[in-house]
Amino acid sequence: MTKMNLLMVGAGLSGAVIGRMMAEEGHSVTIVDARDHIAGNCHTERDAETGVMVHVYGPHIFHTDDAEVWEYVNRYETFLPYKNRVKTTSQGRVFSLPINLHTINQYYEKTMRPDEARAFIEEIADKSIEDPQTFEEQALRFVGPDLYEAFFKGYTIKQWGCSPTELPASILKRLPVRFNYDDNYFFHKFQGMPENGYTQMVERILDHPGITVHLNTRFTREQAAEYDHVFYSGPLDGYFDYELGRLGYRTLDFEKFTDTGDYQGCAVMNYGDVEVPYTRITEHKHFSPWEEHEGTVCYREFSRACGPDDIPYYPIRLMEEKAMLGTYVEKANAETGVTFVGRLGTYRYLDMDVTIREALDTGRAFLQHAASGTQM
Numbered sequence: 001m002t003k004m005n006l007l008m009v010g011a012g013l014s015g016a017v018i019g020r021m022m023a024e025e026g027h028s029v030t031i032v033d034a035r036d037h038i039a040g041n042c043h044t045e046r047d048a049e050t051g052v053m054v055h056v057y058g059p060h061i062f063h064t065d066d067a068e069v070w071e072y073v074n075r076y077e078t079f080l081p082y083k084n085r086v087k088t089t090s091q092g093r094v095f096s097l098p099i100n101l102h103t104i105n106q107y108y109e110k111t112m113r114p115d116e117a118r119a120f121i122e123e124i125a126d127k128s129i130e131d132p133q134t135f136e137e138q139a140l141r142f143v144g145p146d147l148y149e150a151f152f153k154g155y156t157i158k159q160w161g162c163s164p165t166e167l168p169a170s171i172l173k174r175l176p177v178r179f180n181y182d183d184n185y186f187f188h189k190f191q192g193m194p195e196n197g198y199t200q201m202v203e204r205i206l207d208h209p210g211i212t213v214h215l216n217t218r219f220t221r222e223q224a225a226e227y228d229h230v231f232y233s234g235p236l237d238g239y240f241d242y243e244l245g246r247l248g249y250r251t252l253d254f255e256k257f258t259d260t261g262d263y264q265g266c267a268v269m270n271y272g273d274v275e276v277p278y279t280r281i282t283e284h285k286h287f288s289p290w291e292e293h294e295g296t297v298c299y300r301e302f303s304r305a306c307g308p309d310d311i312p313y314y315p316i317r318l319m320e321e322k323a324m325l326g327t328y329v330e331k332a333n334a335e336t337g338v339t340f341v342g343r344l345g346t347y348r349y350l351d352m353d354v355t356i357r358e359a360l361d362t363g364r365a366f367l368q369h370a371a372s373g374t375q376m
């Protein structure tokens with residue numbers, strides 16, 4: 001195969017994984033990123049004051065059922081066992097999440113066994129809702145009004161800036177309800193935390209003689225002509241200079257504070273009451289429980305509408321976004337010499353494992369096309 005000059009826009013997981021695959025096939029890979037660091041939103045760095053490993057763009061927990069992806073990340077970094085056990089403060093009390101038998105018994109001050117709790121929740125759930133479409137309908141159908149009000153309504157209004165009646169049921173479907181005492185937030189077979197952070201892992205993925213990384217470098221479309229192909233993991237609407245308008249995102253503000261000892265006793269404490277302005281507090285040393293630090297670093301997390309100069313975090317995907325997205329996707333498909341990848345390039349909420357899976361699949365498909373002489 002002839003050697004190609006390839007450009008990756010973005011040094012996050014998408015750009016790094018595809019870039020590595022291309023470099024291993026002998027192609028020349030240039031990676032540009034507008035930020036002053038690699039690893040995109042997974043970026044981790046040690047806090048200078050306390051030495052705590054901080055998840056700079058919010059907490060990232062690796063969880064997957066995909067054995068190949070798990071093997072891939074373990075090739076570049078040691079993953080240590082980590083279970084995400086989230087708590088929530090609501091109505092003046094602390095509860096266990098995701099909703100499990102402990103949460104239900106605690107909330108209703110009962111001592112129910114699994115079958116009793118299941119029957120109890122079925123009794124209070126709104127069975128008139130047969131096919132839940134909205135977030136609120138999904139919640140009312142599956143946990144009833146009390147638990148919905150306590151744990152989901154206020155949090156969701158803060159997180160998404162709109163009523164749960166305007167949001168799709170799919171957002172809540174990500175969370176399980178368990179009738180046992182399993183409080184592991186995720187149910188995936190493989191779960192863990194990189195021993196030295198995600199940035200070290202990405203650094204090792206990028207450590208190949210065929211890869212050159214340029215930080216503080218923003219991509220412009222004119223640059224594309226210099227390359228045989230571009231893999232673009234920046235915002236889809238940004239690529240087209242927002243000519244159809246901006247796709248809606250939520251951004252996050254993190255209010256950092258430090259303390260000594262243990263501030264809250266867990267990594268993630270959600271706040272269910274709408275009166276508390278932040279959605280959650282994350283205490284980063286608990287993400288590396290094998291390390292010991294005297295100091296502690298916490299982030300209060302606030303969610304708001306994303307302005308033109310803010311970092312886009314969560315795609316909103318309401319009805320108006322869907323129509324605009326459809327047109328942008330058509331334009332992206334018509335573009336030759338560019339493949340749109342990753343959470344921003346495809347305007348989807350993607351977990352890290354799905355991002356890596358898609359990057360591996362996209363890279364392989366590209367190489368196959370190239371080998372057969374067809375353009376992607």
Ligand code: FAD
Nearest residue numbers: 010012013014034040041058060061219234342343351352
């Ligand atoms: P990104 O990481 O966003 O990388 C894109 C890169 O492109 C960025 O570095 C950006 O600077 C660069 N870029 C953009 N435009 C340009 C341009 N024009 N020129 C040059 N560079 C550009 N996943 C999990 O599996 N577990 C979790 O617990 C988890 N928690 C999360 C928490 C939050 C708050 C968020 C927002 C996401 C979370 N995720 C989690 C998802 C995870 O962050 C993504 O799966 C992953 O970051 C996607 O990688 P990416 O390379 O597609 O995008």
Ligand code: UDP
Nearest residue numbers: 088151152153155156159171172174175270
């Ligand atoms: N959610 C909630 N209360 C909580 C946690 C989550 O209402 O204590 C809702 C909220 O709308 C959130 C969705 O459930 O966007 C999915 O939760 P998840 O923890 O997966 O959120 P993410 O990882 O996207 O921040």
